[in-house]
Amino acid sequence: MKDPAKLTDRNSPPxxxxxxxxxxxxxxxxxxxxxxxxxxxxxxxxxxxxxxSGWEKLFGRSAAESVGLTDFELFPEDTAREFTANDAAIRKTGEARAVYEDVITGGERRHWLVSKFPITDATGKVVQVGGVAIDVTTSRRAELALSKREQELNKAHERLHFHLFNSPLAVVEWDGDFRVIRWSGRAEAIFGWTGPEVRGFHPDDWAFVHPDDRESVAEIMRQLVEGDVPRNLSHTRNLTKDGCIVYCDWYNSVSLGKDGRVQSIFSLVDDVTERVHAQDEIVRLNALLERRVERRTADLQAANAELEAFAYAVSHDLRAPLRAVSGFAKALAEHTGSSTDETGQRYLGLIQSRAARMGDLIDDLLQLSRLTRAAMNIEHVDLTALAGEVAEETAQAHTDHAVEVKIAPGMAAECDLPLVRILLQNLLGNAWKFTLNASNPRVEVGVCTPNGRETYFVRDNGVGFDMRYVHKLFTAFQRLHSQAAFPGHGVGLATVYRVVRRHGGTVRAEGATNAGATFYFTLCPEPETTANPPL
Amino acid sequence: MTQKIIMLVEDNPDDEELTLLALEKNRILNEVVVARDGAEALEMFYGDGPDTFSARGTMPAVVLLDLNLPKVSGLEVLQRIRREASTRMLPVVILTSSKEDKDLIESYAHGCNSYVRKPVDFEAFVQATRELGFYWLLLNEAPPRTP
Structure with missing residues (x-):
């Protein structure tokens, strides 16, 4: 009844x-x-x-035109089918009923609430069907829209529910008094208690929080309930139904009502027990490793100290008897004088000279052991200048033959100066020694860059060596020449090897019998390790 | 002028005999007082027996001191010599087999006047002894007697 006044107006015509x-x-x-x-x-x-007249207005044809026609002659087939089906139901049941019927008018589908009723003859037989229809399109549409929204809302709610309850995080919701109102399947899985077992419980009502964490949890809850914070995170130890400890991260948030009161607290719970255990394990292993390193370091320091003591003993105690051997042999030679024959004198001389050589050998060995122990001090070294100095010293020590020296200009390296000096002393000393019989003795110190790495070399045109024995070159006490031809102790190249290794570099030799030798070395680590002879 | 005394602190009898032999070969005929360990050396300086330097009213012109000694080490002897007023200026030559950096550094740090490594070869040893004797007994001016 939109406008009763108009209705009255319409009723007024004759x-x-x-x-x-x-x-x-x-x-x-x-x-x-x-x-x-x-x-x-x-x-x-x-x-x-x-x-x-309402009918006439709606369909745009007069009642007179329509009388005698059926729905199938007046309306589209599906509409007619719907109308007649509803009529049939009335005829069949003999009872009035209201149905919704849709009709397209003016190109628009509209909804009608149609009250259909039977009209009977004297015998009670249904002979006619009457109907009164009201346009309910507006309310029907609103109703449909509402129903659709409700369905969508329900679906959204279902989805949310599904995702929350299938989330790897447990979902727990509390009311304003911090009593459980929601307890997801994952919460059941983590804690062992089912929803019905804990619903309505306050965290203090059951053995849920580790006793040591109760205080901090109470503070977290207070902050939320009293509105200090809208959300917070707590790392809490909880107890399962079995009494086991689980480490949980609780992400809590508060939902406030319009009145500002707490409606509910929503908690997402991450069971981080495994992570905590893994972290504990890492801490434990680190501590273990640290203790091991400490012990190893102590062992190493002890071993170094022992080595030092050993070297000291060698230097001191081994030389003293040698000095006595040498000294008393000399004294004996002088004491007996002419009463000792030539052979006897030769023997006494041999004793002295071998004692002296053993003294040198001990010195070389000491130097070798010092090379390993000495602290490294890496600095920028002008190798060209250093090689020049060492060559000059070597020339002065070997006045028996002159050697032509060629040193490449501009060589420099980051290395330990004293160690590299010893290296060059050994390589140049060898070069001098083994060029003794060369017709035109020549030594060259230079640098090349195979594979982009600065590689230094010392080359001579001396007696060389047989490449078949190259693997023995850098091993202590291994010699490729007889003592008579070239005296030596077999420590020089072992020393070179150690100096190079202490710099992380590599050393190798090339040579041929009577065709000279070349020693190549680097003074810094390279990514790939090439085969080196063991020392 | 009283003859200059050489003090030798040496525990190894071989080395003692060789040193004496080397001195003899070099015709260094000064008196040599031998202490066979560090404690004996200290006794000679600071004791009150009849064989002490104070009892004799003299001090050695030079001390040839080995480092590796029983009881009291050579370094400890050197430290004591430098600490005591009566011996503070005494010329001390370390005569040892060692040429470890550590020994060199500590000896100089504690105030030795010279550091000589005993050569293994006897000829070299004789020559070293000759040069030591020449330098410390003839060339070097000893400090004046401590009042």
């Missing part, structure tokens, strides 16, 4: 002419005709026998 209606029914017919809705009557065959 009596209307209605087909087949007698004058005595005039007022009733007028009443029917001007009902705000649409009214109609169909006979047993579904033919219209009456339609009111």
């Amino acid at each position: 009596p209307v002419n209605v087909a087949d209606e007698g004058g005595d029914n005039l007022s009733f017919a007028a009443f029917i005709k001007h009902l705000p809705g649409v009214t109609f009557i169909k006979d047993a065959a579904g033919r219209y026998i009456f339609a009111n």
